[in-house]
Amino acid sequence: xxxxxxxxxxxxxxxxxxxxxxxxxxxxxxxxxxxxxxxxxxxxxxxxxxxxxxxxxxxxxxxxxxxxxxxxxxxxxxxxxxxxxxxxxxxxxxxxxxxxxxxxxxxxxxxxxxxxxxxxxxxxxxxxxxxxxxxxxxxxxxxxxxxxxxxxxxxxxxxxxxxxxxxxxxxxxxxxxxxxxxxxxxxxxxxxxxxxxxxxxxxxxxxxxxxxxxxxxxxxxxxxxxxxxxxxxxxxxxxxxxxxxxxxxxxxxxxxxxxxxxxxxxxxxxxxxxxxxxxxxxxxxxxxxxxxxxxxxxxxxxxxxxxxxxxxxxxxxxxxxxxxxxxxxxxxxxxxxxxxxxxxxxxxxxxxxxxxxxxxxxxxxxx
Amino acid sequence: xxxxxxxxxxxxxxxxxxxxxxxxxxxxxxxxxxxxxxxxxxxxxxxxxxxxxxxxxxxxxxxxxxxxxxxxxxxxxxxxxxxxxxxxxxxxxxxxxxxxxxxxxxxxxxxxxxxxxxxxxxxxxxxxxxxxxxxxxxxxxxxxxxxxxxxxxxxxxxxxxxxxxxxxxxxxxxxxxxxxxxxxxxxxxxxxxxxxxxxxxxxxxxxxxxxxxxxxxxxxxxxxxxxxxxxxxxxxxxxxxxxxxxxxxxxxxxxxxxxxxxxxxxxxxxxxxxxxxxxxxxxxxxxxxxxxxxxxxxxxxxxxxxxxxxxxxxxxxxxxxxxxxxxxxxxxxxxxxxxxxxxxxxxxxxxxxxxxxxxxxxxxxxxxxxxxxxxxxxxxxxxxxxxxx
Numbered sequence: 001x002x003x004x005x006x007x008x009x010x011x012x013x014x015x016x017x018x019x020x021x022x023x024x025x026x027x028x029x030x031x032x033x034x035x036x037x038x039x040x041x042x043x044x045x046x047x048x049x050x051x052x053x054x055x056x057x058x059x060x061x062x063x064x065x066x067x068x069x070x071x072x073x074x075x076x077x078x079x080x081x082x083x084x085x086x087x088x089x090x091x092x093x094x095x096x097x098x099x100x101x102x103x104x105x106x107x108x109x110x111x112x113x114x115x116x117x118x119x120x121x122x123x124x125x126x127x128x129x130x131x132x133x134x135x136x137x138x139x140x141x142x143x144x145x146x147x148x149x150x151x152x153x154x155x156x157x158x159x160x161x162x163x164x165x166x167x168x169x170x171x172x173x174x175x176x177x178x179x180x181x182x183x184x185x186x187x188x189x190x191x192x193x194x195x196x197x198x199x200x201x202x203x204x205x206x207x208x209x210x211x212x213x214x215x216x217x218x219x220x221x222x223x224x225x226x227x228x229x230x231x232x233x234x235x236x237x238x239x240x241x242x243x244x245x246x247x248x249x250x251x252x253x254x255x256x257x258x259x260x261x262x263x264x265x266x267x268x269x270x271x272x273x274x275x276x277x278x279x280x281x282x283x284x285x286x287x288x289x290x291x292x293x294x295x296x297x298x299x300x301x302x303x304x305x306x307x308x309x310x311x312x313x314x315x316x317x318x319x320x321x322x323x324x325x326x327x328x329x330x331x332x333x334x335x336x337x338x339x340x341x342x343x344x345x346x347x348x349x350x351x352x353x354x355x356x357x358x359x360x361x362x363x364x365x366x367x
Numbered sequence: 368x369x370x371x372x373x374x375x376x377x378x379x380x381x382x383x384x385x386x387x388x389x390x391x392x393x394x395x396x397x398x399x400x401x402x403x404x405x406x407x408x409x410x411x412x413x414x415x416x417x418x419x420x421x422x423x424x425x426x427x428x429x430x431x432x433x434x435x436x437x438x439x440x441x442x443x444x445x446x447x448x449x450x451x452x453x454x455x456x457x458x459x460x461x462x463x464x465x466x467x468x469x470x471x472x473x474x475x476x477x478x479x480x481x482x483x484x485x486x487x488x489x490x491x492x493x494x495x496x497x498x499x500x501x502x503x504x505x506x507x508x509x510x511x512x513x514x515x516x517x518x519x520x521x522x523x524x525x526x527x528x529x530x531x532x533x534x535x536x537x538x539x540x541x542x543x544x545x546x547x548x549x550x551x552x553x554x555x556x557x558x559x560x561x562x563x564x565x566x567x568x569x570x571x572x573x574x575x576x577x578x579x580x581x582x583x584x585x586x587x588x589x590x591x592x593x594x595x596x597x598x599x600x601x602x603x604x605x606x607x608x609x610x611x612x613x614x615x616x617x618x619x620x621x622x623x624x625x626x627x628x629x630x631x632x633x634x635x636x637x638x639x640x641x642x643x644x645x646x647x648x649x650x651x652x653x654x655x656x657x658x659x660x661x662x663x664x665x666x667x668x669x670x671x672x673x674x675x676x677x678x679x680x681x682x683x684x685x686x687x688x689x690x691x692x693x694x695x696x697x698x699x700x701x702x703x704x705x706x707x708x709x710x711x712x713x714x715x716x717x718x719x720x721x722x723x724x725x726x727x728x729x730x731x732x733x734x735x736x737x738x739x740x741x742x743x744x745x746x747x748x749x750x751x752x753x754x755x756x
Binding site for chain 2: 222355
């Protein structure tokens with residue numbers, strides 16, 4: 001049977017989409033995954049390692065399996081013969097360890113025969129053609145899901161040439177006096193990491209970080225909360241998305257206690273400049289916007305797609321309206337899918353895009 | 368989980384489906400409508416809360432909220448069941464509610480996310496199946512409840528005050544008294560599925576006479592000054608709860624006499640107080656469970672299971688009985704456990720079997736005993752056996 005579905009991007013977004021399609025009954029031979037890295041956690045793993053991340057921020061639904069249940073909490077409960085993960089899960093307090101998550105990815109990769117569908121190729125361009133989409137000259141596919149992930153690390157322009165600078169998501173150790181730029185989850189993690197390594201830490205930030213369990217409020221993960229978001233005029237919608245992207249980290253004593261102690265000891269303070277630090281860790285996340293992603297920028301240019309601010313305007317099911325009809329689908333998952341689903345950059349969000357994509361693939365009369 | 372209103376309703380209906388499907392045959396088997404009525408009540412209260420409360424005040428519902436919300440729904444269901452006098456026994460009704468709640472949790476946490484991939488992000492909506500379910504489920508339930516209501520025995524409410532008897536109940540019905548309702552002259556029951564609740568019966572040959580009837584319930588009834596027995600049942604199966612039999616004239620009267628029903632399911636006598644009379648509670652050729660009763664000041668035996676009866680006698684208190692407290696006689700098989708017999712009086716007739724024994728097995732009867740509190744050891748006569756459990 002010819003390949004009819006292409007997934008561009010072999011990271012977690014592509015992996016979730018692949019697992020979802022396999023769950024719908026598609027064979028590995030019907031799906032082609034294009035990417036640089038055969039390990040779906042290959043891009044995520046070193047970033048998590050760089051910030052010494054031990055636990056996932058996402059909760060029990062934060063996994064790559066196509067169905068919400070059984071999640072990692074259920075697996076952990078069964079493996080440990082302990083109800084605690086399930087109890088924590090119903091209280092929205094279960095956060096699997098990175099090791100548990102990576103083990104789950106490895107197991108799912110094996111079970112879904114991911115490697116049989118993987119094609120080692122960097123796709124620079126996806127173009128609408130007769131009968132579907134030309135995917136970087138590798139063939140024409142009726143249904144394409146683009147999940148290229150974050151378009152590179154963001155560094156403040158004024159620090160770009162500073163030799164002291166390292167990005168939080170790049171491998172690094174800690175100097176004795178460290179300035180951490182940023183105020184999100186990665187920054188908060190780096191404060192604690194540097195303090196634990198014995199450093200004096202200066203938190204350099206322009207604004208006070210928001211304290212919330214997840215970047216996007218929980219109701220916005222479901223249809224009810226999304227209804228209001230999707231009704232908003234474009235400008236307002238972009239404004240909301242910008243707000244959701246503002247730095248935040250979860251509330252709780254895990255964060256507060258060590259910071260308060262370090263503050264009392266004079267080892268932690270807040271400043272507006274990095275002056276005097278031996279090392280500057282930029283926990284400033286990723287570049288934002290489709291125009292930083294060459295493939296998406298080209299797509300917009302080639303087809304004159306509608307955009308708003310830094311987002312490509314998508315339909316509610318995360319497809320590109322101008323390039324999707326009854327016979328073909330172009331869908332964006334992960335960060336570029338935020339226009340349709342504000343939490344698209346989370347595993348849950350990736351699943352939402354994947355499930356809508358799956359519905360279109362399965363119900364397509366010319367599949 | 369962030370439910371939409373439609374999602375809440377559809378999920379509620381999906382979760383109610385199995386309890387309703389279980390309740391329907393259960394009602395048929397038990398010859399009682401309460402399982403179905405309870406399932407309908409649970410669904411109705413749940414839907415009302417979904418629409419009026421949960422949807423407004425819970426834009427996001429964490430998993431743990433199912434516990435307090437479940438307790439709220441339980442409280443409202445119990446209150447509504449009492450107000451509507453469903454007649455559902457508390458224990459089984461609680462078990463039914465708990466099972467339905469657990470099933471609902473399994474469904475929303477595991478079942479629905481497995482069978483309907485987009486259920487979580489769709490706010491609990493069931494896609495194309497949803498509207499059909501939303502129409503079919505309430506229609507089916509209403510049809511069944513309507514049938515139940517239509518064929519259910521009528522309820523007769525007796526106002527407070529004295530009603531001249533005897534009343535003859537020859538078809539299925541529920542007779543409920545208000546506080547202060549008195550029936551003078553007794554009640555005769557000759558039909559199945561009769562319930563007597565909250566009545567005082569004064570005088571009459573028998574206080575309550577039951578003849579050839581099954582599934583008779585006597586609940587919260589006081590019998591005073593009957594000429595013969597307080598409650599007398601022949602060829603019948605009945606459940607008696609929370610009764611009081613008093614002012615028996617003595618000589619040849621019994622408090623409760625259930626006889627000639629060995630081919631019928633067991634009758635139950637529970638939480639009753641019997642004062643005076645020849646025998647407090649007696650069975651002849653019947654299957655009975657006699658539990659948690661208090662019998663006082665009898666002249667022949669406190670509790671007697673005799674003439675080839677099968678009886679469980681548990682957790683009763685017998686006081687001030689003349690001759691014998693608990694009696695298992697005439698080839699009966701009795702299980703006698705955790706009773707307390709005190710203040711026995713010796714029969715002045717000199718009959719050695721009536722020498723103030725707390726427990727006697729007589730004439731080929733077999734009594735299995737455990738945990739009874741007696742003032743003197745039990746005794747067996749004429750081929751009877753008393754065996755520790």
